[in-house]
Amino acid sequence: MSRHSLPRQSLDFPAWYGEVVRRAGLAESSLVRGAMVIKPYGYAIWEAIQRALDERIKATGHENVYFPLLVPSTVFDRERELVEGFAPEVAVVTHAGGKKLEEPLVIRPTSEAVIWATYARWVQSYRDLPLLYNQWANVVRWELRPRLFLRTTEFLWQEGHTAHETEDEAMAEALRILHDVYADTAEQVLAIPVLRGRKSASERFPGAVETFAIEALMRDGKALQAGTSHYLGQKFARAYNVRFTDRSGKEQYAYATSWGASTRLVGGLIMAHGDDTGLRLPPAVAPYQIVIVPISSVDGGWTRVREASEGLAATLRAAGLRVRLDDREEIRPGFKFNEWELRGVPLRLELGERELEDGQATLVRRDTGAKERTSTDGVASRARELLAEIQRRLLEEAHAFRAEHTLENPKSYEVMREFLEAAGGLAIAPWCGSPTCEDRVKREARATIRCLPLQRVSIKARCIVCESLAVERATWSQAY
C-alpha cells in the first residue's frame, strides 16, 4: 500500500474516490451488480454515524420499530405518486416457498406504503397521535449507475415515519429532524457544514408536499444531498385511509412526515475531508482515533518499545480513546505511516527507543501533518486536546472550502453557467420559480437546484436565467 500511487484528488476525483474506498478497506462491489459489501473499517464508521443519529432521534422523542421488507404490490400501488416515483427502481419477488405467489411482493424502496397501511389500524382518535417512529433498515432501489456508498442497489438507512394531528405540528417535526438530527450530526459529528433548505418541485420526494434537505459541498465542487426530511401532508393518510376523530369530534386525515439518512453519509465523509494522501476521519467517527507505531532500529530494542507501546495503549484506552497498536514486526514504520494516513486515523503516536528513554513520544496530526514531542506521562490529556482540535479544524476547513467555492450573485447567467459547468461549487442566484429555467441550467451546466431558503421571503431581483421577476434565491450546483 503506497500512497504515491493513489490518484491525485485534483486530477481524477472519481478514480481517487474509488481507490480510497478500496485501499482503506471501506467497501467493495459484490456479486450482485450495484450492491456492495461493507468491510469492517467502513462498517465501523457507519456504526459511529448510526449511534450519533440514533441518539438524536431518541432525544427528540422518537422510538424505534421494525416493519417488513416485503410489501404486497397492491398495497404499494395504492399511493400513485410513490409508485410512479419508484416504478423503474423496484425489485419484485414473484416466487417463494417453492411456488409462484398469487400476488407479487415488492422489496421496499422506502416504507411509506407498508407503514401507513399499518398506521390505519393504530390511529382512531387524536389521543393516538402523534406517532413518532423510526426504523433502521435496508432498502433496494435498482440503480443504473451504481457507485460505492453513493448509489447502490441496496443501502442501509434509517427512515422515520410520523403521523400528526395538524399540518403545523407535522411541518415543525420535519424541520426539527432537519436541524436537530441531520444538520447537527453532519456538523458536530461528521464535521461537514451543511446548507439547510427546501427542494424545488422537480427535486422533491415522490408524494411529498415539501422536501427539506441538508446539502454538503464535496472537495470536487459537487454537492451531496446528505439527508432529507419530508412534509407529506395528508396524501398518505388519504391513500391508506388513516383517519382520526379530532378534538372537536370530526373525522380528519392525519398529517405525515418521513425522513431518512443512509450509508451515503460514509461517501460524503470521504469526499468532504479526504486529501491526496487518503481519508481524513473526524475523531468522532474514526474507528481508531489514534494509532501507535513502535519504532526500533537496534537489535533487541523491539521488545522494549513494543511493551512500552502496549502500556501507552492501555493508558489511552483507559482515558476513553479508541486506540490501535500496530505492532507488526515485519512491516516497516514508513509503510505503516502511509497505511494509517490513507485510512485517515486522526492521530499517530510514534514511540522510538531514544524517546522512550527520555519519557517522550511523538504525536502527528493527520489533518495538518504537524508533529510534536510530548511527555508520555501526559499523553492521554494531550491526545484528547489534539483530537478535539482536529474535530474543530476539519469543520472549519470544510467551512472555508465552501466559502471559497460559493459564487454569490453571479454577474450574469453566462458567468454562473461556466462556474457550474466546471463544478466550481455552489452558485446562489435569484430564480423566477419556473421549471423551464431550472431545466435550462440542468441541460447547459449539468447543475440542479440543491436548495431554496427554508422560509419563503420575497426578494426584489431578476431571475439569473430568464431575467423575469425572481421569487427567491436558489442554490445551484452539480451534484451526486
Next chain:
Amino acid sequence: MSRHSLPRQSLDFPAWYGEVVRRAGLAESSLVRGAMVIKPYGYAIWEAIQRALDERIKATGHENVYFPLLVPSTVFDRERELVEGFAPEVAVVTHAGGKKLEEPLVIRPTSEAVIWATYARWVQSYRDLPLLYNQWANVVRWELRPRLFLRTTEFLWQEGHTAHETEDEAMAEALRILHDVYADTAEQVLAIPVLRGRKSASERFPGAVETFAIEALMRDGKALQAGTSHYLGQKFARAYNVRFTDRSGKEQYAYATSWGASTRLVGGLIMAHGDDTGLRLPPAVAPYQIVIVPISSVDGGWTRVREASEGLAATLRAAGLRVRLDDREEIRPGFKFNEWELRGVPLRLELGERELEDGQATLVRRDTGAKERTSTDGVASRARELLAEIQRRLLEEAHAFRAEHTLENPKSYEVMREFLEAAGGLAIAPWCGSPTCEDRVKREARATIRCLPLQRVSIKARCIVCESLAVERATWSQAY
C-alpha cells in the same frame, strides 16, 4: 387493558402467548403473511439484546460487516446441502428495474453462500486468516406455520461467519461463541438458564459438520433453541473455492464456522419468565426498569404528587436507571398497575400524598409482588439493589423450574414417552445413536433430541428406546 381477561398460562399457553405479545405492545402480524411488525416496546427489548450480543461478539475479537441481501441463484446453488436445506423456504426476485432479470436472485435465508463466495477473493495465504466477521441483518425464510417472534418469514438476527487455518481453531471458535456469547447473554442478561450441547445429525444445520446450540426450557414444558453455532468443516471452502497457502507452502481449503441468534430470543424471554399477569422482564433488558405511578385522591393533590414524582424520576435517571413516569391524570392507578405488570416492568414505585409528607414511597416487585416502604432519599440505591435482586431471582426461578421439569434416567421408554407427550419438560436418557430410535420418539411423543453432550464420552447403558447399547445420553423434549 384488564389482566383478568388474559388467558391463564397453565390452561392455554399459546393463547396466553399471543395475548401477551399483543397487549404488551411487542409485535403484530403484518400485511404479508408470516412477517411481523415489531412495535416500539418489543423493539426496545430487541435493542437491549442486540447490545448485549454485540458487546460480546466484539469482545471475542470479531468485527461487524455487511453483505448484500440478494444472492445470485447460481451462487446460492453452488453449495448443495445449503440449497437442499433451504429450497422450500427461499423467496426469489425475478424482476427488477422494470425488467425480467437474466438470473433470478435469492433473498438470503442465511448468508454462507454470498459470504464464502466473497471470502474466495479475500483469502490467499494463512496470513489472511482468521476472518472473524459478523453482520446484523434481516433474512427471509418462507414459513408455513408462522408465530410472532418464534417463526416469521422475515426475522432479524446476527450471523457470524469465520474462516480459519485449522480444524482445531475453527472448532474452538464455534465453542467460544456458544459459551462466551450465547450462553453468557442468555444467562447473565436474559436470566434464562440454557443447556449447551451438540445436535444430532437430523437436527443439524444444512452443510454443518457439527451444530452446537443453547436450549432453554419454556414454562409450558417445551424447549426453545435460542442460538446455534456451527462448525462447517471445509464444505463451504470447497464449494466456493476458498484456498490458502499454509505455513508449509501447501494449498489448503479454509475451515469455517457460522453462528446466529435472532429476534426469536424475544419470544424465549416471554415464555421463560411470563406468568398469568403477563410479561416479567429481567432488568437488564427491560425498556423501563422502574415505572412511577403518582397517586392522589384529594382535590389539588395531583399537582403535588406529580411534581414530586418528576423529581424522583430525575433522581433515578441520574442514577443510570431507565424510568417511566406514568402521569396520565385520567387513568386510575389500579389500571396503570395492571398495564405495567402486563408489560413486565420489574419495579413499580407508588407515590401517594400521605407518603410524600412522610418522605416515603412504596416499591413493588413484579417478580414476587413484594411491597416495601422506602425513604425517598435513598430510593435510587434501594431500587438498584432490588433490580439486581430481581435479575438474580428470575434466573434462579428459571433454574428451579427446569430442575423440576427434568426427568433424568426414566425407568422405561413408556415413562419417557408419557412425560414427553404431555410436554413435561426435558428427559435425559441413554440413546443408541440410531435415527430410527430418534424418529420413533418424534412420532410417538412429538419430541426431538434437543442436544447431546458437548464431549463425546462413552457410557455404559442401554438405549431407552431400543435397549441396544447406548453411545451417549440425549436430552429430549417437545420444542418450538
